[in-house]
Amino acid sequence: MSTPVLETENLVKIYGRGPSRFDALKGLTLEIHRGESVAIVGKSGSGKSTLMHLLALLDAPTAGVVALDGRPVSQLKPAAVSDLRNEAFGFVFQQFFLNAQQSVLENVTLPLKIAGVPRSERRRRGLDVLRQLEMDSKAENKANDLSGGQKQRVCIARALINDPSVIFADEPTGNLDSATSRVVEDILFGLHRERGITLVIVTHDDDLAARCQRRLSMQDGRIVNDDAATLHAAAAPAAAVAPHPARHTPSSPATGRHAAVPFPAEPPAPEAPPLSRRERRRLEAEADRRRSGARGEAERA
Numbered sequence: 138m139s140t141p142v143l144e145t146e147n148l149v150k151i152y153g154r155g156p157s158r159f160d161a162l163k164g165l166t167l168e169i170h171r172g173e174s175v176a177i178v179g180k181s182g183s184g185k186s187t188l189m190h191l192l193a194l195l196d197a198p199t200a201g202v203v204a205l206d207g208r209p210v211s212q213l214k215p216a217a218v219s220d221l222r223n224e225a226f227g228f229v230f231q232q233f234f235l236n237a238q239q240s241v242l243e244n245v246t247l248p249l250k251i252a253g254v255p256r257s258e259r260r261r262r263g264l265d266v267l268r269q270l271e272m273d274s275k276a277e278n279k280a281n282d283l284s285g286g287q288k289q290r291v292c293i294a295r296a297l298i299n300d301p302s303v304i305f306a307d308e309p310t311g312n313l314d315s316a317t318s319r320v321v322e323d324i325l326f327g328l329h330r331e332r333g334i335t336l337v338i339v340t341h342d343d344d345l346a347a348r349c350q351r352r353l354s355m356q357d358g359r360i361v362n363d364d365a366a367t368l369h370a371a372a373a374p375a376a377a378v379a380p381h382p383a384r385h386t387p388s389s390p391a392t393g394r395h396a397a398v399p400f401p402a403e404p405p406a407p408e409a410p411p412l413s414r415r416e417r418r419r420l421e422a423e424a425d426r427r428r429s430g431a432r433g434e435a436e437r438a
């Protein structure tokens with residue numbers, strides 16, 4: 138059995154202190170293997186996003202270990218952690234976190250900008266991933282002008298720009314109608330199947346969870362069920378897919394191309410309900426905070 142791509146030992150996360158202390162994760166030990174698709178399910182407040190953020194190195198645990206490819210992350214310097222996260226992971230969130238006023242291409246290539254990749258290469262790689270998601274014709278459009286399903290495709294393009302080995306998705310279909318959700322799911326599972334990308338998906342959606350090879354059920358900060366009975370058998374075919382040759386040479390013009398991800402045409406509306414102006418402002422501010430955090434990290438790196 139290969140080294141797990143991600144593992145945790147006795148992972149604890151406590152928010153706040155004193156009377157406002159909240160134990161969000163109460164000692165979680167688990168392994169996620171390369172090529173698996175894992176759903177994290179459970180009621181709202183059970184700790185799903187907290188666990189995902191720790192696995193994705195977006196946040197640090199109060200106690201316990203997170204290891205990536207067998208290396209405990211706590212032994213790395215913060216700059217190395219952010220490099221690892223930028224290189225190895227892609228993110229897809231319910232709220233999209235697109236900069237509404239920037240073009241689709243600028244949004245998709247943001248991780249490359251953070252990594253200091255020159256503009257011409259950013260453009261080439263950005264158009265390449267947009268082509269894979271059949272969104273290249275929208276490259277110069279403002280992100281704001283897209284439908285919900287198109288926005289999520291742009292987010293998936295952004296998640297793919299660094300050729301990640303793991304995609305973390307937090308309620309990726311939470312803002313989409315059911316037909317558009319299917320399209321987004323098909324894209325994610327296509328990436329899993331065709332390229333062996335590991336999927337870690339937080340979801341309330343039973344149908345989406347059922348499509349994953351494994352479901353981790355959370356309750357009050359603990360994993361109460363891990364239905365991975367067929368885990369190793371199920372994970373084998375995906376894991377057996379050789380890593381894409383471009384994975385470690387993403388800038389190679391000869392091998393850096395991926396075929397279009399197979400997915401059905403996006404169904405016509407019904408569209409996800411438009412965000413209220415207040416909600417949009419809140420999300421944009423949050424995205425800005427994230428971006429300036431990421432920039433800060435890039436500068437410190």
Ligand SMILES: Nc1ncnc2c1ncn2[C@@H]1O[C@H](COP(=O)(O)OP(=O)(O)O)[C@@H](O)[C@H]1O
Nearest residue numbers: 152153159161180181182183184185186187188
């Ligand atoms: N930054 C935070 N500060 C304080 N409490 C938090 C914070 N983030 C999450 N929590 C609390 O931790 C619990 C788990 O949150 P979360 O992981 O987001 O749950 P889920 O994703 O399953 O809905 C919730 O009760 C939430 O209120």
Ligand SMILES: [Mg+2]
Nearest residue numbers: 185186187339
């Ligand atoms: Mg959550």
